[in-house]
Amino acid sequence: MTQTAIPYLFMRGGTSRGPYMNRADLPEDLETLAEVLIAIVGSGHALNIDGIGGGAAVTTKVAMLSPSDDPWADVDYFFAQVSVEDRLVDFKPTCGNILTGVGPAAIEMGLVAALEGETPVNIRAVNTGAKVAAVVQTPIGEVSYEGDAEIDGVPGTSAPIALQFMETVGGVTGAFLPTGNLVDVIDGIEVTCMDVAMPIVIAKAESFGLSGTESAAELDENTEFFTCMEALRLKAGALMGMGDVSTSVTPKFGLLAPAQGSGTITTRYFMPWKTHPTMAVTGAQCLASCVLTPGTVAAGLANIPNEVPANVTLEHASGTIDVLVDYAQNDAGFEVKSAGLVRTARKLAAGAVFIPASIWAGH
Structure with missing residues (x-):
């Protein structure tokens, strides 16, 4: 085989878009993982013509999900920002828009069992350690993407996904005010x-x-x-x-x-x-x-x-x-306890994305 197939969901999360994958289906070491994600997205070209990226920073994002070992969380969410043209992958930040799709994706992947009506999904953002409680609409025991919720930047309406962000202060720097100053x-x-x-x-x-x-x-x-x-x-x-x-x-x-x-x-x-x-x-x-x-x-x-x-x-x-x-x-001083938002997501495609086997031959 000259190409390696990797299962994926292609989803819009909030006002961003990208592949959602099971972390177990990807290489463990970050150096190889970065090369795989560059190939998937097609980084290195303004239009990402040799990958599934959309030629913009909001469409070259990747979500990788896995069962969580945190007693509170149902699923771990590992995020990667892939550059459009520079063949760079940044594993430091997280993305809240892409996170919007994590709850539905986790259910679609079988990582979380759907309930009748609504399904709570507790998410640990691996990159920053933040904890996010999501509520996904599952009226007949499966994810619904139909609804009346609107978000600016996305046409039409969809099912609402409620997000409550906790433990978000100092996730990267360790401090609310990293320089110690208000100004x-x-x-x-x-x-x-x-x-x-x-x-x-x-x-x-x-x-x-x-x-x-x-x-x-x-x-x-x-x-x-x-x-x-x-x-x-x-x-x-x-x-x-x-x-x-x-x-x-x-x-x-x-x-x-x-x-x-x-x-x-x-x-x-x-x-x-x-x-x-x-x-x-x-x-x-x-x-x-x-x-x-x-x-x-x-x-x-x-x-x-x-x-x-x-x-x-x-x-x-x-x-x-x-x-x-x-x-x-x-x-x-000022203490942030939590922040809540309502966003939407939609599954766009599902199947396998292919990369050259010379980059990674698979497990």
């Missing part, structure tokens, strides 16, 4: 470096001469901004204890501006070398936490909800996303 000044620009679900360097849009309402395409064309942002991100990564982040997609970058509509605040999120067309689920949690924390760069930009838990509506490039944040504010 740092890097290259003359005030930033808040925060690690909630995803480490992000957060700044005001006006600090870069931007309104924060620019479209994703307009921002992607602004090479001067991206050059300035990347230089700042690299320095912030070092200050956050993350070392050299020049080839890592973390920390991500976010911009804040006053809300233009009925939302809490306007946001733009970067992946980090392109503008996210909507908003990452993990990024949304961190940005919402920044909004709620007194003394950050968000101060004065948002109308802070005064209820707990607080619903924070982030206006993004394609609409809005709501994050329900349960938190405490006391003498010890």
Whole structure:
């Protein structure tokens, strides 16, 4: 055989898309695994023409599932971000949008038994250690993808998947504020470096001469901004204890501006070398936490909800996303307890994806 067949589900999770696979069907060592994922996605070409990637960072993501040995969790979710063109694989971050599809995929793969009505699936995000409780619609004992839930950035409606994120603080850096400061000044620009679900360097849009309402395409064309942002991100990564982040997609970058509509605040999120067309689920949690924390760069930009838990509506490039944040504010400071969101997912295809046997011959 000149090619190796690997079973997979092809799914949309939130506003991202990619293959979902059983970790047992893949090589154990990360070096070989990276080469396999590069071949699957087709990284190395702008259109991923020799793989199943979609030529964008939101369509070159991979979910790998396995039974969990954590007493709380039903399934472990191991995530990989594969670059579109650079043949790089980053195993450091997680992805909340792709995580949306983990519950349905786990049931489809037989890793979790479906119940009548709704099926709870407890997920451990291996990359960061976060715990996420998902509720999947299974009205007749199988996953339903039909429903009335809408999310901006995806056409039509689908069945709602409720997600409750727990233990997300400091998953990558070990600290809520990795630099120890609410605000740092890097290259003359005030930033808040925060690690909630995803480490992000957060700044005001006006600090870069931007309104924060620019479209994703307009921002992607602004090479001067991206050059300035990347230089700042690299320095912030070092200050956050993350070392050299020049080839890592973390920390991500976010911009804040006053809300233009009925939302809490306007946001733009970067992946980090392109503008996210909507908003990452993990990024949304961190940005919402920044909004709620007194003394950050968000101060004065948002109308802070005064209820707990607080619903924070982030206006993004394609609409809005709501994050329900349960938190405490006391003498010890700001504490994020959990964050809840409702997303959707859909199974698009199932079968086997093929890679050259010269890369990996299989088990």
